[in-house]
Amino acid sequence: MQSQTMTEAAGPADSTTDESARNRLVIALLLVSAFTVILNETIMSVALPRLMTDLNVTANAAQWLTTAFLLTMAVVIPITGFLLQRFHTRSVFLLAMSAFSTGTLICAVAGGLPLLIVGRVVQAIGTAIMMPLLMTTVITLVPPESRGKTMGNISIVISVAPAIGPTISGIILHYLHWRWMFVLVLPIGLGALALGYARLVNVTTPRKVPLDIISVPLSAVGFGGVVYGLSTIGEGHGEGGAFPVWLPLVVGGVTLAVFIWRQLVLGPKERALLDLRTFRIPVFTVALVMMMFAMMSLFGMIILLPLYMQNVKGLEPLQAGLLLLPGGLTMGLMAPFVGRWFDRIGARKLVIPGGILVSSALWLMTTLAVDSPILMVLACHLVLSVGLALLFTPLFTSSLGSLPPHLYSYGSAMLGTTQQVAGAAGIALFVSIMSVKIGVELETGADMVAATASGLRSGFLAAAMISLLLIVAGFFVRRPPDQQPGAAAHGHH
Numbered sequence: 001m002q003s004q005t006m007t008e009a010a011g012p013a014d015s016t017t018d019e020s021a022r023n024r025l026v027i028a029l030l031l032v033s034a035f036t037v038i039l040n041e042t043i044m045s046v047a048l049p050r051l052m053t054d055l056n057v058t059a060n061a062a063q064w065l066t067t068a069f070l071l072t073m074a075v076v077i078p079i080t081g082f083l084l085q086r087f088h089t090r091s092v093f094l095l096a097m098s099a100f101s102t103g104t105l106i107c108a109v110a111g112g113l114p115l116l117i118v119g120r121v122v123q124a125i126g127t128a129i130m131m132p133l134l135m136t137t138v139i140t141l142v143p144p145e146s147r148g149k150t151m152g153n154i155s156i157v158i159s160v161a162p163a164i165g166p167t168i169s170g171i172i173l174h175y176l177h178w179r180w181m182f183v184l185v186l187p188i189g190l191g192a193l194a195l196g197y198a199r200l201v202n203v204t205t206p207r208k209v210p211l212d213i214i215s216v217p218l219s220a221v222g223f224g225g226v227v228y229g230l231s232t233i234g235e236g237h238g239e240g241g242a243f244p245v246w247l248p249l250v251v252g253g254v255t256l257a258v259f260i261w262r263q264l265v266l267g268p269k270e271r272a273l274l275d276l277r278t279f280r281i282p283v284f285t286v287a288l289v290m291m292m293f294a295m296m297s298l299f300g301m302i303i304l305l306p307l308y309m310q311n312v313k314g315l316e317p318l319q320a321g322l323l324l325l326p327g328g329l330t331m332g333l334m335a336p337f338v339g340r341w342f343d344r345i346g347a348r349k350l351v352i353p354g355g356i357l358v359s360s361a362l363w364l365m366t367t368l369a370v371d372s373p374i375l376m377v378l379a380c381h382l383v384l385s386v387g388l389a390l391l392f393t394p395l396f397t398s399s400l401g402s403l404p405p406h407l408y409s410y411g412s413a414m415l416g417t418t419q420q421v422a423g424a425a426g427i428a429l430f431v432s433i434m435s436v437k438i439g440v441e442l443e444t445g446a447d448m449v450a451a452t453a454s455g456l457r458s459g460f461l462a463a464a465m466i467s468l469l470l471i472v473a474g475f476f477v478r479r480p481p482d483q484q485p486g487a488a489a490h491g492h493h
Contacts, residue, residue: 022201023141026089027150029200030134033093033192035157036185037100037127041069042165043181044120046306046317050173055113063431066303067227068117070424072124074223077420078274079216080132081413085209088202092133097196100126101189108182119182128420131158132412139400139408145343151397152339156332158392162298163328163385166306170321212266215273218259223421225252230428274417275410278403284411286476287399288418290351293470294391295419296426297358300463301384303427304434304456305365309377312370312453323378327385334389339397347394347477354394355471357387362464370453391470398477430459 044051048062055062083092103123110116134154142150172180229249266272279285309320341350361384368376396415403411434455441451 026200027138027141029192029196030093030130030137031153031157033097033196034130034134034154035161036188036192037096037123037130038157038161039165039168040100040104040123040185041127042162042302043169043185044069046166046169046310046321047173047178047181048306049310050178050317051113051116054178055116057113059431060435061113063427064113064117065120066427067424069120069124069127070299070420070427071224071227072121073128073420074227074417074424075220076125076128077132077413077416078219078223079413080129080416081274081410082209082211083129084132084136084409084412085207086211087206089133089137090196090200090202092129093196093200094193096126096129096133097189097193098126099123100130101186101193102126104182104186104189108179108186128416131419132409132416135396135400135412135415136409139412140405144401147401148339148341148343148393148397149336150339151342152336152393154396155335155338155389155393158396160328160332160335162302163331164325166302167321167325167328170316170318174316174318210271212262212271212273215259215262215266218255218262219273222252222256222259223417225249225255227421227424227428228252230425230432272410274413275407278407278411278414281402282476283402283478284399286473286478287347287395287402288414290355290391290470290473290477291395291399291415292418292422293466293473294358294388294395295422296429297362297384297463297467297470298388298426299423300426300430300459301365301381304430304459304463305377305381307434307452308368308456309374312368312449312456313374313377315374323374324381326378327381330382331385331389334386335393338389338393342394342397347398348474350390350394351477352471352474354387354390355467355474357383357390359387359464359467359471361387362460362467365460366457366464368453368457368460370449394477426463430462433462434459 044065048059048065051057051065052059052062080092083095100123103119103121103126106119106122107116108119110119134157138150138154139147169181172178172184225248229245229247229252260276263272263274263276267275267277305324306317306320309315309323310317315323338350361380364376364380364383368380399415400408400411434452436455437458438451438455441454442448446454
């Protein structure tokens with residue numbers, strides 16, 4: 001399988017060593033770059049209260065720094081399946097890191113919220129391309145029997161980077177102006193860009209795939225409408241401004257249905273923007289559904305827990321960030337082990353305990369009150385992190401590993417789209433529920449802190465209910481046929 005993708009090998013004798021060294025360099029460079037762009041995805045969460053004060057904006061307006069980012073990713077990721085089929089690895093990488101670095105620069109010099117949001121959108125375009133690029137490249141270069149281990153490394157990137165984002169921004173905000181969150185990331189982005197330009201080689205063979213022009217706006221309006229609709233629910237406690245709240249949800253939902261129908265028609269003709277034939281493979285579909293619930297939980301927590309620590313418990317951003325660090329590090333330390341366990345025992349024995357832990361942590365969070373000890377927050381977050389660590393690696397590996405090679409890039413794009421739409425939906429849903437509940441509490445005469453605590457408990461309750469579905473789905477996870485323990489080291493079926 002490797003030999004097909006590697007066309008430009010050297011001589012027959014030394015080609016394999018050159019090839020594996022080159023593959024390692026490519027994967028390492030992609031991992032570092034992906035770490036940088038994902039770190040940046042959650043760096044804003046602890047900073048929102050500070051930005052609300054500095055820029056004099058409401059919570060719902062500030063939330064757009066995260067929502068706009070996720071929205072952009074939801075819109076761009078479906079197109080990456082096409083980009084990865086059509087262009088060389090190197091071109092796609094340079095495009096991703098250029099966009100990311102440009103966006104970071106815009107954020108660093110932004111004078112107000114609108115320009116800051118523009119910068120975040122440009123950053124998100126780069127981030128959106130980076131993740132599927134990393135996944136597709138790894139699944140193409142790494143043989144099935146050692147995929148769990150490599151995907152474990154990817155999980156470190158995907159779980160630790162968002163988890164330490166709040167800590168890093170907490171430290172920065174404690175000592176420096178919020179602009180430094182971008183000023184410090186910029187050299188890393190530019191460094192990766194320069195290194196990629198100098199050293200990155202092409203590891204895939206592009207093929208001529210047509211771009212379906214109609215599918216692009218359909219996907220943008222569909223995914224975008226749903227995420228936007230969800231995020232506006234909490235803003236007016238259900239009463240929309242210029243148009244009713246349900247409108248973007250309905251328009252998004254209908255457009256999404258048309259988009260899906262069109263992909264199903266174009267798939268067999270090899271002309272789909274997102275080839276939905278990936279869903280014919282049950283392993284992939286179940287893993288994707290679980291990933292959706294897991295991401296809703298993760299992103300909801302990344303937003304709600306800092307709000308609880310700062311607005312209810314009165315902690316500084318630095319303290320809030322540091323409290324989330326042990327959970328993030330735990331996830332990172334566990335990822336390589338989970339990858340090895342996956343190679344040995346398969347997915348189901350990992351994802352069922354993982355789902356149970358995530359759910360337990362969320363149910364515990366529904367009890368957080370104004371006077372809850374801060375150690376309880378730490379405990380909840382640690383349990384949640386262990387649960388998510390048990391979920392991510394097996395889900396990534398079994399979902400992508402179950403696909404035939406020609407569907408890898410579409411599978412990566414589907415995974416990425418699901419993560420972002422679910423993350424955005426999670427944030428939107430939980431923040432909306434929280435806002436509505438706070439509004440109700442304030443009307444009955446509660447003070448702001450008590451109202452916020454009550455609102456957050458409602459948000460956690462919603463997350464806890466969703467997490468029950470995670471446990472149920474875990475029982476349906478299967479392992480791809482070519483990754484059965486003791487399977488011969490053959491390629492794909």
